Amino acid sequence: MPYELKAERPHAPAVGAIHPFGKIPVMRHGDLELCESKAIVSYIDRVFDGPKVIPEDIKLGAQVEQWVSLGNVEFDKVMIRQYVVGYVFPKEAGKPDMAAIGAAAATMKKQVDVLDRAVAKDGHLVGGQFTFADINILPMLFYVNRFEEGKALLAAAPNLSAYMERHFARDSFKKSMPPPPPKS
Numbered sequence: 584m585p586y587e588l589k590a591e592r593p594h595a596p597a598v599g600a601i602h603p604f605g606k607i608p609v610m611r612h613g614d615l616e617l618c619e620s621k622a623i624v625s626y627i628d629r630v631f632d633g634p635k636v637i638p639e640d641i642k643l644g645a646q647v648e649q650w651v652s653l654g655n656v657e658f659d660k661v662m663i664r665q666y667v668v669g670y671v672f673p674k675e676a677g678k679p680d681m682a683a684i685g686a687a688a689a690t691m692k693k694q695v696d697v698l699d700r701a702v703a704k705d706g707h708l709v710g711g712q713f714t715f716a717d718i719n720i721l722p723m724l725f726y727v728n729r730f731e732e733g734k735a736l737l738a739a740a741p742n743l744s745a746y747m748e749r750h751f752a753r754d755s756f757k758k759s760m761p762p763p764p765p766k767s
């Protein structure tokens with residue numbers, strides 16, 4: 584589907600006008616303004632033709648919802664908020680709290696095992712097809728893989744490593760790589 588990407592920082596006025604807590608992404612389509620990735624994806628999936636990223640099949644769709652919820656509640660909390668943000672935005676500038684990062688990495692080990700088993704069968708989280716369950720989790724794995732402990736954990740998970748390699752090579756993944764953030 585055609586789209587126009589307007590790069591904005593979180594909490595920029597244009598973002599705050601749509602997301603009550605100033606987070607990105609936000610979307611505008613005609614007179615509809617939406618925030619929160621899952622809501623945006625569900626809308627696009629329903630309005631536009633093309634392959635569904637949330638399958639219409641009730642059981643497959645429910646499994647996608649399950650993994651998206653696990654992604655947003657469990658994996659995002661540890662992998663992004665505790666681990667990646669711990670490195671990128673330390674509370675004290677230039678001094679990441681290595682005890683907190685180590686604790687996050689220990690929890691992440693269990694999460695990586697769960698994902699490694701989940702993709703073992705056919706290289707997807709749900710139903711042998713590429714869905715929003717995968718799309719939601721792949722950017723988290725991409726950023727975890729940029730830091731030492733995360734890279735080591737992921738390298739030790741063979742199914743998940745193959746999963747990442749395969750899906751990171753997708754044209755859509757490369758095209759949705761965020762542009763450098765605009766200057767604030």
Ligand SMILES: N[C@@H](CCC(=O)N[C@@H](CS)C(=O)NCC(=O)O)C(=O)O
Nearest residue numbers: 593605606607608618619620621655
């Ligand atoms: N639940 C939101 C999470 C969005 C989110 O956390 N976005 C980050 C950037 S990837 C953000 O805007 N962070 C700014 C902040 O937390 O203040 C969604 O799924 O869209």
